[in-house]
Amino acid sequence: MSDYDKPSRAEDEYFAKQELERRKQWAKDRSAKMAVDEKEQLKQAHWMKCPKCGHDLETIDLHGVKIDHCPVCETTVLDKGELEQLLDHERGLFQRVMHIFK
């Protein structure tokens, strides 16, 4: 084997680095996929279940806002923005009552 055919130390390091990066990316991709699978499993197990007693939640209409309610333990679960919608409704009702007394 001539010196020309021998891989240089720099080449060895280059390919070792490439292999290391490939393995790191594989581990990162695998970890991300496991996180997605785990999230999906949690969602499947807990979607529309009461956080206190675990029974199925029902969607009910409260002043025009669709909220989730547990018929077993009477817990009410509000999604993002639903509390503000209910408070807006109450504020409007309060202002209408106060307008009567003006």
Ligand SMILES: [Zn+2]
């Ligand atoms: Zn419940």
